[in-house]
Amino acid sequence: MITVSQLQSPVSTQSSQTVATPICSKNIHSGAIAAEGIEMTFHSGGFGSRVLKGIDLAIPHGSIQILMGPSGSGKTTLLSILSGLLTPTTGRVCLLGQNITQMSRKQLSKFRLDHIGFIFQGFNLFPALSAAQNVEVALHLKNIRGRKARDRAHDLLEQVGLGDRVHSLPRNLSGGQKQRVAIARALAGNPQLIMADEPTAALDSQSGHTAIELLRKLAKEEGVTVLMVTHDPRILDVADRVVHLEDGRLTSK
Numbered sequence: 001m002i003t004v005s006q007l008q009s010p011v012s013t014q015s016s017q018t019v020a021t022p023i024c025s026k027n028i029h030s031g032a033i034a035a036e037g038i039e040m041t042f043h044s045g046g047f048g049s050r051v052l053k054g055i056d057l058a059i060p061h062g063s064i065q066i067l068m069g070p071s072g073s074g075k076t077t078l079l080s081i082l083s084g085l086l087t088p089t090t091g092r093v094c095l096l097g098q099n100i101t102q103m104s105r106k107q108l109s110k111f112r113l114d115h116i117g118f119i120f121q122g123f124n125l126f127p128a129l130s131a132a133q134n135v136e137v138a139l140h141l142k143n144i145r146g147r148k149a150r151d152r153a154h155d156l157l158e159q160v161g162l163g164d165r166v167h168s169l170p171r172n173l174s175g176g177q178k179q180r181v182a183i184a185r186a187l188a189g190n191p192q193l194i195m196a197d198e199p200t201a202a203l204d205s206q207s208g209h210t211a212i213e214l215l216r217k218l219a220k221e222e223g224v225t226v227l228m229v230t231h232d233p234r235i236l237d238v239a240d241r242v243v244h245l246e247d248g249r250l251t252s253k
């Protein structure tokens with residue numbers, strides 16, 4: 001599992017970027033998310049554990065893709081590699097036509113901030129900040145401040161069904177409500193890609209439905225590409241494709 005603190009490395013949006021951004025070749029990588037020959041081996045105590053054994057994946061813009069598989073099969077590892085949080089042992093990942101595997105750390109941090117919304121487990125909200133302020137933090141990272149940030153945060157919380165809880169502190173919210181604040185925060189920067197690890201796991205039936213409908217709308221009406229790990233059967237109805245990770249390889253069923 002990945003925590004939000006790993007996702008939110010502080011990034012200066014003002015940095016002067018002089019290094020050219022690595023571009024992917026058009027023939028293979030015209031979709032939103034593409035991966036080629038991804039392998040991942042973890043080393044510990046002198047042993048190597050080969051978790052991913054050659055993953056190829058192409059996900060079109062505006063689609064909802066689900067990644068399933070048994071516990072320990074490498075779903076979180078793959079999602080982390082596809083979102084640039086982990087570097088694969090071999091292979092390359094192209095997001096929105098850019099080769100993230102060749103990016104410098106600085107380029108990658110900026111790319112994630114500009115283009116990816118993360119909804120991962122362990123929502124890690126700032127305990128002293130209200131729901132709205134937690135969302136505003138994500139907007140500040142994108143240089144959206146003041147009234148504009150407040151209005152947008154309230155609007156996002158409204159969309160996830162928390163319009164009446166904008167001033168609540170995390171300790172006064174249920175697990176499902178906190179998860180919805182985390183979803184609102186992930187959407188704050190209008191990301192083109194959403195990477196989610198069990199986004200509806202903590203949600204009751206009504207909240208789960210609201211979150212799923214929101215993701216569906218983002219994909220179908222705004223062309224956002226959603227890749228998520230989930231076991232939630234409710235999401236299968238809105239998915240364009242479900243891929244299964246088994247024994248280090250992907251199968252499409």
Ligand SMILES: Nc1ncnc2c1ncn2[C@@H]1O[C@H](COP(=O)(O)OP(=O)(O)OP(=O)(O)O)[C@@H](O)[C@H]1O
Pocket residue numbers: 001042043044049051069070071072073074075076077078
């Ligand atoms: N940083 C790491 N170092 C060593 N091994 C790791 C590391 N991260 C993951 N693993 C191992 O890789 C395998 C896949 O882990 P991963 O968390 O990706 O699986 P998962 O399918 O997401 O599991 P779950 O559904 O239980 O969350 C596991 O055997 C895990 O122990």
